Amino acid sequence: MNRKALLIATTLALATPWAQAADVLVVDCGKFIDGLTDTVRERQRLRIEDGRIVAIEALTETGSAGAAAQALPPSTRHLDLLGLTCLPGLLDLHTHLTDLPENTADFRIYPRRSPEEHMAFAHRNAAATLTAGFTTVRDVGGYVGGLDRELRDEIDAGRIPGPRMQVAIAYLTIPGGGGDMLLPGFPRAEARTPLARLRMGVARGPEEFAAKARALLDAGADVLKIIASGAVLSPGGVPGSPEMTPEEIAAVAREAHARGKRLAAHAHGARSVKEAILAGADTIEHASIIDEEGLQLARTHDVALVMDVYNGDYIDTEGRRQGWPAEFLQKNIDTTEVQRQAFTRGVQLGVPIAFGTDAGVFPHGLNARQFRIMVERGMTPMQAIRAATSVAARHIGWDDKVGALAPGRFGDLIAVRGDPLADITLLEKVEVVVKGGAVVKSP
Ligand SMILES: [Zn+2]
Structure with a gap:
């Protein structure tokens, strides 16, 4: 890619934050509903690479969000949702x-x-x-x-x-x-x-x-x-x-x-x-x-x-x-x-x-x-x-793509403040939206 094309591509990427992000996004969730099971997990870290979820792991109870963020390479984008409940898009x-x-x-x-x-x-x-x-x-x-x-x-x-x-x-x-x-x-x-x-x-x-x-x-x-x-x-x-x-x-x-x-x-x-x-x-x-x-x-x-x-x-x-x-x-x-x-x-x-x-x-x-x-x-x-x-x-035949927070699926997630299992109308007030690893909406 020549410099002009690179400049255009970069400008386009900045101008279209909703496009699938071709990099790494790490999301830390306070509560975590995966869309597949009945279990609500606490403090989970989700890693999205090139638009897809590649890993989900538990954060240690002692590590603060700040410490967790520090452990990441500087090129990695980090979304701290430890005060929120994450769900699949x-x-x-x-x-x-x-x-x-x-x-x-x-x-x-x-x-x-x-x-x-x-x-x-x-x-x-x-x-x-x-x-x-x-x-x-x-x-x-x-x-x-x-x-x-x-x-x-x-x-x-x-x-x-x-x-x-x-x-x-x-x-x-x-x-x-x-x-x-x-x-x-x-x-x-x-x-x-x-x-x-x-x-x-x-x-x-x-x-x-x-x-x-x-x-x-x-x-x-x-x-x-x-x-x-x-x-x-x-x-x-x-x-x-x-x-x-x-x-x-x-x-x-x-x-x-x-x-x-x-x-x-x-x-x-x-x-x-x-x-x-x-x-x-x-x-x-x-x-x-x-x-x-x-x-x-x-x-x-x-x-x-x-x-x-x-x-x-x-x-x-x-x-x-x-x-x-x-x-x-x-x-x-x-x-x-x-x-x-x-x-x-x-x-x-x-x-x-x-x-x-x-x-x-x-x-x-x-x-x-x-x-x-x-x-x-x-x-x-x-x-x-x-x-x-x-x-x-x-x-709709898309269970390899969407509908769950699970490795292999697109990095599509939402987050709400509070417990949607106690108050389902919280889903009417979604605070965070991520599509394919691109942050569409954040608090
Ligand atoms: Zn209709």
Whole structure:
């Protein structure tokens, strides 16, 4: 590298502290929750090299933090968190980083804004998510097809701050289904985002769905997302009613699995949940009206339920205040309490439940508000933490990368002041965020 290139590289590294750090970071933690076990360890030292955790060891009781720091070579960065509790960076398996809650009041905003304008919001959403402690998200689509992939690539290149992302690129949905941004009467000439881009994943019949699925995988989708049943936040959708047939779902599942990818199925209704599991879905999104048989099926097939049990509160208060359509508000009421009761039953039965919030329906960065509901509705605080760490990572096939403080995984960690097992809402006030050994946020 010549001197000019070196100067540019150095300047870039300084200007992008969120990029994966190619050096050594040593973190001393007062309390330590690894995301895998129930044990809370005291005084642990974690060593991150080139973005990955390479070692975890106990600090001696007598050695002060200062003495411990002195023992390190001067080139090593040191983060003293002996007054805090460290946890793995959190995962949210159901976000829409390119969408905003306000957009739900009037969907015509989607064609009216240009892709660049949508993207400017997405950048802010990504930063807000990361600084709230969510270092990984599975983004299950947006109404403007492909924006999520662009966002993922910008983050991975270190150009903007944001979480690691798995992206779906577009919703696979039937014509007029819950993922179809059909806007009857909207004048084509006024659209600044092409209407075709808002309907990228619309298909009918197994062959057409398979072809669309292949196109999304070719375009770089990490996960496929289908709208199997009606949606709460879409005009005319009936959450309890199937939209896709079992054959259509199976066709998409085959394409995903043939490429080693997974299928996330939006399904509120009891029948759609069961059909999606039997057709090969790997996670069920919402699962609001799941019945006993569906819960048992999810458990025996090791399919994770991603139940967004917080956002009903937001929709009923803020959504109402923002003037969201009355139909949406009613369907939200119809699916909120029933979903929370199903969540409790799922916890009792030992069904795998992974943390996912539907952020975008409520403001990005408030994702951790869901922990309180999960604990109120039957999970222990440790179960809720695992749902957002190792359990979530396993169900998206990233358990070699994220979801635990363990050697070999990325150096993604957060820290809070106090004991999150005594007060789970501390996760709403994350003081430290490290992603890939780069300190994103510190006290
Ligand atoms: Zn969603």
